[in-house]
Amino acid sequence: MTNAVTDEEITALLxxxxxQYGYDFLGYSRASVKRRILRLLSAEKFNGLTAMIQRVKxxxxxxxxxxxxxxxxxTEMFRDASFYQCLRNTILPVLNTYPMIRIWHAGCSTGEExxxxxxxxxxxxxxxxxxxxxTDINPGVIEKARKGVFPISQMKxxxxxxxxxxxxxxxxxxxxxxxxxxxxxxxxxxxxIFATHNLVTDKSFNEFQLIVCRNVMIYxxxxxxxTVLKLFDDSLESLGFLALGARETIRFSSIETxxxxxxxxxxxxxx
Amino acid sequence: MAEDVDKPAQKxxxxxxxxxSLEVILTMLPHIILRDHLAMVIVLHRKGxxxxxxxxxxxxxxxxxxxxxxxxxxxxxxxxxxxxxxxYHLLIEKNKxxxxxxxxxxxxxxxxxxxxxxxxxxxxxxxxxxxxxxGASKDGxxxxxxxxxxxxxxxxxxxxxSVVDFMPANAIRYASPKEMLNxxxxxxxxxxx
Numbered sequence: 001m002t003n004a005v006t007d008e009e010i011t012a013l014l015x016x017x018x019x020q021y022g023y024d025f026l027g028y029s030r031a032s033v034k035r036r037i038l039r040l041l042s043a044e045k046f047n048g049l050t051a052m053i054q055r056v057k058x059x060x061x062x063x064x065x066x067x068x069x070x071x072x073x074x075t076e077m078f079r080d081a082s083f084y085q086c087l088r089n090t091i092l093p094v095l096n097t098y099p100m101i102r103i104w105h106a107g108c109s110t111g112e113e114x115x116x117x118x119x120x121x122x123x124x125x126x127x128x129x130x131x132x133x134x135t136d137i138n139p140g141v142i143e144k145a146r147k148g149v150f151p152i153s154q155m156k157x158x159x160x161x162x163x164x165x166x167x168x169x170x171x172x173x174x175x176x177x178x179x180x181x182x183x184x185x186x187x188x189x190x191x192x193i194f195a196t197h198n199l200v201t202d203k204s205f206n207e208f209q210l211i212v213c214r215n216v217m218i219y220x221x222x223x224x225x226x227t228v229l230k231l232f233d234d235s236l237e238s239l240g241f242l243a244l245g246a247r248e249t250i251r252f253s254s255i256e257t258x259x260x261x262x263x264x265x266x267x268x269x270x271x
Numbered sequence: 272m273a274e275d276v277d278k279p280a281q282k283x284x285x286x287x288x289x290x291x292s293l294e295v296i297l298t299m300l301p302h303i304i305l306r307d308h309l310a311m312v313i314v315l316h317r318k319g320x321x322x323x324x325x326x327x328x329x330x331x332x333x334x335x336x337x338x339x340x341x342x343x344x345x346x347x348x349x350x351x352x353x354x355x356x357x358x359y360h361l362l363i364e365k366n367k368x369x370x371x372x373x374x375x376x377x378x379x380x381x382x383x384x385x386x387x388x389x390x391x392x393x394x395x396x397x398x399x400x401x402x403x404x405x406g407a408s409k410d411g412x413x414x415x416x417x418x419x420x421x422x423x424x425x426x427x428x429x430x431x432x433s434v435v436d437f438m439p440a441n442a443i444r445y446a447s448p449k450e451m452l453n454x455x456x457x458x459x460x461x462x463x464x
Contacts, residue, residue, distance in 0.1 A: 007365075029370040031362040031390045036374075072374040215373040218343050218359075225344075247343065247356055247371050 005041070009049040010034055013066075016056055023067050023137070024200045027224030033070055040069045068138045072219065077112040077150075077158040079214075080246050084120065084165035086265040091241055092124050095209055101130040104208045104235065106199060107216030108134040111145025112158075115174075117212070118188040123168050127191060133206065135197035146194045148184040150175075155182050199228050204235040211236055214245035214266075229253045236270045243267045277348030279367035280310035283395040284464060287384030287414065289316040289406025291434025293329075295454055296404070300333040302458045307349045309464055312341065312363075314355040314387045316380045316408060323356050330354065343371045355382040363391040378410040388414025392421045399423035400464060402457065403448070406438030415446040426450040428457065 010033065017023045025033060037049065046052045056063045078084050095101045101121075105114045114134040121127040136142050150158075159171035175182040197205070199216070211232050217225050232242055233255045242250070242259065244266045250256050259268035288295065292315060305311055315326070323340050330338045330352065341353040347367045355361035360372040360382050377383035384403070388411065392399040401418045403411040405428055415425040425448040430436035432453040442448055452460055 029362065029364065029372075031364045031370055031393065032372055032374075034393075035362070035372075035386070035390070072372065074374055218371045218373065222344055245373075247359060 005034065005038060005049045009053070010037060013037065013049065013053050013056065016053060017063065017067060017070075020057065021060070021063050021067070022201065023198070025070060027200065027221045027227075028070075029219045029221065032072070032219050036070045036072070040066065064138075064140065068140050071137060072215075073109045073138070073141050075109040075112045075215075076161065077116045077154075078161035078165045078167075079113075081161065081164035081166075083243070083246070083265055083267075084116065086263060086267060087117075087243075088120055088124065088166055090262060091210065091243075091267065092120065092126060094239075094241075096124070096126055098209060099129065101126060101210075102133070102206065102208045103130065103210045103212065104133045104135070104206070106135055106197070106211060106213040106232070108136050108145060109141055110150070111148065111194075112150065113212060113214065114145065114192055115148060115184055115188055116162075118192065119162075119167075119174055122188070130191050132192045133208075134192055134194050137196065137198045137200075139196050142194050142196055146189070148186075148189055149181050150184070152177055152180050152182045199231065200224065204231055206235065207237050207240075208235055209237055209240045210243065211240070212243045214243065215248070216245075217248060218245065226253055229255050233258065233270070238270055240270050241267055242270070277346060277351070278307075280347050280349035280351075281308040282310070282349075282398045282464060283347070283363070283391050283400070284309055284311045284461065285314065285388055285391050285399065285401045285414075286311065286404065287314045287388065287401070287406075287411045288404035289380075289384075289408045289410065289435070289438055291405035292428075293326075294434065295428065295457075297329065297333055298454055299458050299461070300330060302462070303334065303336065304462050305336050305350050305352065306464070310347045310349050311336075311352045311461075312347070312355070312361070312387060312391065313352065314361060314382050314384045316382070316384075316406065316410070317357055323354060327354055341369045341371075343369055345369050355387060357382070360386045362386060363394045365394045367394060378408050380408060380410055384408075384411040385414040389417045392418045392423050395423070397422040400426065402426040402428070402461075403439055403442050404428045405433035405435050407435045408438055409441050411438055412442045412446045415442050415448055419446065419449070424449050426452060426457075426460070429453050 162171045175184045338352040362370040418425045427439040427448045430440045
């Protein structure tokens, strides 16, 4: 383990990513960023962080890889059964009253949650009038999301999650198995728009009735969380919903007073 | 945050365990006195991930020390017991706050003991005490090594007092812990911190 990495070196790398490539990680959890960098250093056998910084300076492709590794891209389909039950039973019936449904998955990573949402919308007969925006900071990750191809080894767990979340079909009807991979039905992505968007530096680009951003802001410091929550507030219609991860909250933020929590879920409605 | 009035702890006691460790914690808790400068953070492997409420109520029943699930951004206050939530890694920042993390499992586990031990020792340096209890995982050994190299104190439950001795035995073999203690000795040791 290359543990001889100083805080100054980490700051130097983050400044370089900001100034040369426009990616701002200064408001990210330092403990998390350091772990990710150490992981990358030991995987790629760099002789210290200074050598990696040199490479990042000269090689834009490598810088992109580095950015992808600093951010956490772990996600699941139908994670947290009660959350998806609440979506299906409480949120979607409200959205059904709109002629057109716009949903934003912010920080969608490789897209597992967007496909989960597409499945829910299809089963509730809302998909035809929905538009899903799936965005992430990493172009490479968005490319994976767009493909909709996930390891077959995950399907047993996802199928279990789906059933626990009140799934109505055989989960296997949504994908075809192929050489260790599960390719999800093309129809599930007909209404999904995949794009890169940086929550830290980019602005609001539309108004939505539902924004889903789960386990993304856990890596942000308080100031950055506040900035992003304001961005979500600006991007939500009145009476729209904001859905966060199982341990996230809008409490103690400036938007708190304008929102009301839905049941006991990590979902808030803009009043 | 509700805990903002509390002062950050000066010393950090990290307790990690897997199979057979919950019983040890439940046995110890009624006898534990946690002084104001010391925070205790418990990182337990568990099946199915997300049943923190049950775990916390079990612990609360056995002590008058405040017990709560660790929350992101929360200040790590002395005189408190924090429990790592299920299905997240619990990271400790240099400003003595928690960060939750949903990155890859380590040794098939989230929370990972190594992750909390490693980041905890970065934040608290020589004032870090890591205790590794009974378990069937390799998790924790790397964490104890980090604590050793930062000048903190590494402790393991004696293998013969452990229901599952793999985890402490692995740590003894690869991390050379400073102390090996049975449950009674552990209680006494913690109360003197």
